[in-house]
Amino acid sequence: MALLEMRGIKKHFGGVEALKGVDFVLEAGEIQALVGENGAGKSTLMKVLSGVFQPDGGQMLLAGNPLRPRSVAEAQQAGIVMVYQELNLVSDLSVAENLFLGRLPPLMGYTRLNQEAQALLGQMGLEFPPEASVRQLSTGEQQLVAVARAFVQRAKVMVFDEPTATLSANEVEQLFRLIRRLRSEGVGVAYISHRLEEIFLLADRVTVLRDGERVSMAPLSELTPERVVNLMVGREVRAYQRQPHGSEGELGRFQVEAAGLAPLGLTLNKGEIVGLAGVIGSGRSEVLRAMFGLVGSASWRGTRLSGPLTALRQGIFYIPADRKTQGLVLELSARENVTLSVLSRLQWLGVMKAAQEQQLVKGWFRRLSVRPSDPERPARTFSGGNQQKLVLAKGLATTPQVLLMEEPSRGVDVVTRYELYALLDELARGGLSLLVSSSDTEELSGLCDRVLVFRGGRVVVQLEAPLDREEVVAHVTGARRVA
Ligand SMILES: Nc1ncnc2c1ncn2[C@@H]1O[C@H](COP(=O)(O)OP(=O)(O)OP(=O)(O)O)[C@@H](O)[C@H]1O
Ligand SMILES: [Mg+2]
The missing domain is CATH 3.40.50.300 (P-loop containing nucleotide triphosphate hydrolases)
Structure with missing residues (x-):
């Protein structure tokens, strides 16, 4: 029995x-x-x-x-x-x-x-x-x-x-x-x-x-x-393999200072995907939060990022790891969540254009294959992985220049993950620069042009594509130390 x-x-x-x-x-x-x-x-x-x-x-x-x-x-x-x-x-x-x-x-x-x-x-x-x-x-x-x-x-x-x-x-x-x-x-x-x-x-x-x-x-x-x-x-799926592409020149430079972090300067190229690796507490999350003006003090292209509003105005968007508490208002509809961050832009033209808003949301639903495809349902009723897609759509709808992402594929199924990687690659080819902090070394080595490895609040090494996962792991765990 x-x-x-x-x-x-x-x-x-x-x-x-x-x-x-x-x-x-x-x-x-x-x-x-x-x-x-x-x-x-x-x-x-x-x-x-x-x-x-x-x-x-x-x-x-x-x-x-x-x-x-x-x-x-x-x-x-x-x-x-x-x-x-x-x-x-x-x-x-x-x-x-x-x-x-x-x-x-x-x-x-x-x-x-x-x-x-x-x-x-x-x-x-x-x-x-x-x-x-x-x-x-x-x-x-x-x-x-x-x-x-x-x-x-x-x-x-x-x-x-x-x-x-x-x-x-x-x-x-x-x-x-x-x-x-x-x-x-x-x-x-x-x-x-x-x-x-x-x-x-x-x-x-x-x-x-x-x-x-x-x-x-x-x-x-x-x-x-x-x-x-x-x-x-229910069909054959091939693992995602990104073809890194040449950089299109410098976009700008971040200066970051925050408690527990060694001061960090990071020059970001247009259209590149930079990975931040490290164990929890190594400082990699702190860096992204500082770059969005949430903690510490950071500047981008010489402008001080005193808070998220300044960061948003500079074309920087941040996608947190915890979608439930930081990313979504669960009682609002998916559509409202996605447009929350672009309301001012849509309203700027006078009256909020309902048709335009719907089109924007429908477009992102399609690109990210959000299921079920009805944007009027409350965010709470979407499955975990689909909520993650809503957070992404919300960020992308602001058409940022720099996208800061924490654990982008957390809770996302394998197939959608490959779709997500392909989408991020496409966005990078379109000129968006991405900073991706992740505990998934396979994700980092498969997706990024370069990876900064954090330990004890500082960058201990920078690895360039083609990236070898084992090497990323060795540096993250400290099994390999850089002289
Ligand atoms: N409270 C709810 N109200 C309405 N629909 C719901 C609710 N909870 C789940 N659903 C729907 O039921 C279906 C199954 O959802 P479920 O959360 O079980 O998926 P899952 O396999 O756990 O997915 P994930 O890997 O994304 O967590 C989905 O279509 C989801 O939108
Ligand atoms: Mg689930």
């Missing part, structure tokens, strides 16, 4: 059939990857399992018993725990309190609580103090606490929805160790990711969803990354 059986699960949102009768079967002590293009229905399926959504049809069995959670709490009671990107920890409480929340043995004092927590953290190779309040931890560390809590909750099924997006390489390793440990204790793990590399490191079996249907379920040993992509898309 399987640990978890989901049979014929259906779910629709208005006219959108997100799940058209999906089967998902998970064994105890198994890690099963759940993959598919943006909007395929992965998150929806797991939200049905964890009590967020009520299904329109289908059955679920947990260890042979009918399961129909009407809330997240009910699902947790049954032993189903989902780790979201938006974490459900209480940030004012300590690590220890969060670990044992709702499971505090009566009469346990703080000393005991902290000891127990320390023991648990120690066993799992996690090093933060149990008394620390969760607020003080990095997002990645908070996520690890949320996973650690699953051990206390004695979860039977654990669901991870793109958990590594905000983690450093070191935290990813810790997370994988925890997940394997869950497996060895008999937990069934469902793991959603767009990073095929992770799936081939971690999964025992792979379920592929396409347009709300399950198209395949197979042991990892029968699959190759190419095969998985083909199943996701």
Whole structure:
């Protein structure tokens, strides 16, 4: 008997059939990857399992018993725990309190609580103090606490929805160790990711969803990354390979100063793509934020960038990594989000031209293949990857000269990622200069004309195309040092 059986699960949102009768079967002590293009229905399926959504049809069995959670709490009671990107920890409480929340043995004092927590953290190779309040931890560390809590909750099924997006390489390793440990204790793990590399490191079996249907379920040993992509898309897809092109001369120079950063001068050529590599905390994100006038003090072509408005006027646009909190107003429609940053330009001509606005948005929807293609839907109802495309459209609609991008392909499926790279290349050929900060070294080496590697707040080396991924990795991790 399987640990978890989901049979014929259906779910629709208005006219959108997100799940058209999906089967998902998970064994105890198994890690099963759940993959598919943006909007395929992965998150929806797991939200049905964890009590967020009520299904329109289908059955679920947990260890042979009918399961129909009407809330997240009910699902947790049954032993189903989902780790979201938006974490459900209480940030004012300590690590220890969060670990044992709702499971505090009566009469346990703080000393005991902290000891127990320390023991648990120690066993799992996690090093933060149990008394620390969760607020003080990095997002990645908070996520690890949320996973650690699953051990206390004695979860039977654990669901991870793109958990590594905000983690450093070191935290990813810790997370994988925890997940394997869950497996060895008999937990069934469902793991959603767009990073095929992770799936081939971690999964025992792979379920592929396409347009709300399950198209395949197979042991990892029968699959190759190419095969998985083909199943996701239903056709052959070739990996993206950019042909770097010659630079068209100097566009301008940035001077950047910010706390924790060595002063940096960067001359940007017209139509080039410059990558910023480095671990989280190496300074690469700080540089982009300073260039948009958000922190520190920076200048562009001699003009001081005192804030985002000045930066925008200078033709600089910044796309943050966290689209949920910084990139989109989730309650507004997709159209409103995209035009938010160009309103003044559209209004400048007098009355806001509704037709013009619609045309602009439709154009970007088409170029970025945003799905579903209706711009009037609230941003909140788009899948993760499609929200990322909305953020991009919003930036590109301002027709910037310099585009600063943080983790551009985070949450974007493989195929769309290649489309995105091709689009960025096209924009660069059209004269746009791009600065791309990314934790994905494959992305950087495949896309950029040159890559600046950051460590400890300074650039330690600049690598030029043709870029070798292994070399980028070696410099990022510090395995190779420049004399
Ligand atoms: N709350 C909602 N209201 C309306 N439509 C929704 C809602 N949540 C999801 N959808 C729609 O259901 C479909 C499946 O979305 P889902 O979030 O499950 O995709 P996904 O496979 O997780 O994609 P991604 O990889 O981009 O996260 C999409 O068409 C999406 O727009
Ligand atoms: Mg999703």
